[in-house]
Amino acid sequence: MFDCDFFVIGGGSGGVRASRMAAGRGARVIVAEGGPLGGTCVNLGCIPKKLYSHAAHYAELFEESVGFGWSPGEPSFDWQTLKVRRATEIARLNTVYEGLLASAGARLVRGWAHLADAHTVVVQDSSGTQRRFTARHIVLATGGRPQAPVGPGAGDAVTSDDMFDLDPFPRRLLVVGGGYIACEFASIFAGLGSEVTLVHRGPRLLRGFDDEVAAFAAAEMQKKGLTVRLNATVADVRRLGPAQVARLTDGATVEADTVLHAVGRRACTAGLGLETLGIALHADGTVPVDERFRTAVPSIHAIGDLVGHKALTPVALAEAMVLVDQLFGEGLRPPIDYDAVPTAVFTHPNIGTVGKTEERARKDHGDVRIFRAEFKALKHTLSGSTERTLLKMVVDAASDRVLGVHMVGADAGEVIQGFAVAVQAGLTKAQIDRTVGIHPTVAEEFVTMREAVR
Secondary structure: OOOEEEEEEOOEHHHHHHHHHHHHOOOOEEEEEOOOOEHHHHHHOHHHHHHHHHHHHHHHHHHHHHHHOOOOOOOOOOHHHHHHHHHHHHHHHHHHHHHHHHHHOOEEEEOEEEEEEOOEEEEEOOOOOEEEEEEEEEEEOOOEEEOOOOOOOHHHOEOHHHHHHOOOOOOEEEEEOOOHHHHHHHHHHHHHOOEEEEEOOOOOOOOOOOHHHHHHHHHHHHHOOOEEEOOOOEEEEEEEOOEEEEEEOOOOEEEEOEEEEOOOEEEOOOOOOOHHHOOOOOOOOOOOOOOOOEOOOOOEEEOHHHOOOOOOHHHHHHHHHHHHHHHHOOOOOOOOOHHHOOEEEOOOOOEEEEEOOHHHHHHHHOOEEEEEEEEOOOOHHHHOOOOOEEEEEEEEOOOOEEEEEEEEOOOHHHHHHHHHHHHHHOOEHHHHHOOOOOOOOOHHHHHOOOOOOO
16 A cells, blocks of 8 residues: 555664664665755764874873873964864765665665654655655655754854865864754864853753753863853854954853854754644744654654654654554563763763753652762872862652762763663662672772762
8 A cells, every 4th residue: 555664764773773673573674865864963963073182182181191201392273174084974864874774674775864754754865756655554654954044143143064174274163052063063173272161041951951050061161171151142143254252241252253052952953844734833933742653644754853752862763663663563572761872972081971860869868878989090190280079869768879970070971871770770779789899990889879968
């Protein structure tokens, strides 16, 4: 009856994973994608951002090496080289993704797709030619994009999508926003040599993260040379030659070569034809789905950033796996525990977190115990850096269950990934205490914290 069993709109992380797994289960799969394969993560998010974060650490590594006996000389940074090297790697990954689809037996159709009805998709290619496909099941995996800059100077501002190929390199950067994307790019460009000012309208950075963790990370970021201005935003912007001069609402004036607006992301729903099928959006622009990722039209599903449970690549992958198991498997895969999803913020230093914040835990459980350690890492006893590390564990007082684990410090994401297993498994603080640490490491501090600080 249908051209395929499974039509996937979007070739990002979630869409490609869903396509491969469905094809592996014997389904006839078609994927429509008009842009580079891999979506935001591969092209404009996780991968290039992490590569640039690595690049940004080298300046301080050269400086710190002196304390260990090295004489590195005067290092120099070539922005053009980094851009070219990154672009080459991303192009390689695009090819890898195309190969993954082909090897799985999924058919790739190039173009932008929209829904015609509950079982029909129309794909328009770059020449304007349209093709119609019918499908038993359709999944929307179109992801999200940065919100367009608004307010004074918006016409000259850039978004996070533009940051990887700026020309020339911005010697002065103004970042508007206080979320993880704003903080990451502020840290990265400060590390690469920009004079960075971060402006946020709220009283604290990283809303939604543990309060203590966010405050500690912000203080450490400022040690790296960042200027942070809270409770302020841009009042007006005027041109001064190639530069922009922003006057802030707190009275300060900031000159910048580039102004980045990192004030949130929105689900990519424009042009999909959802309204014609009666699929209404949430207030934040995401697509409502039930526990089986079905929209208001049962044959149409949605996953990933489009749904907005957590806008993280591993979450999109996990949702794809659950969906495919329900449609083409035995439906035995357990639902995703969104409260136990770990994440990292690649600020300098990194933030790693899993489970509940102290504030959320007190609200949900009442009586909790907080274990905390703060120290200078062994490396910095010789490096000369003033960077400090924070470890924090949130424990339910009644059950002794570990509710949350948080860290600010080098490689925090690598450390927290292991402790995410403990949170997901519902381990207790007593079980953590019985674990023997690896010495000398930062991570061992998590298994040696014996006394609650509050």
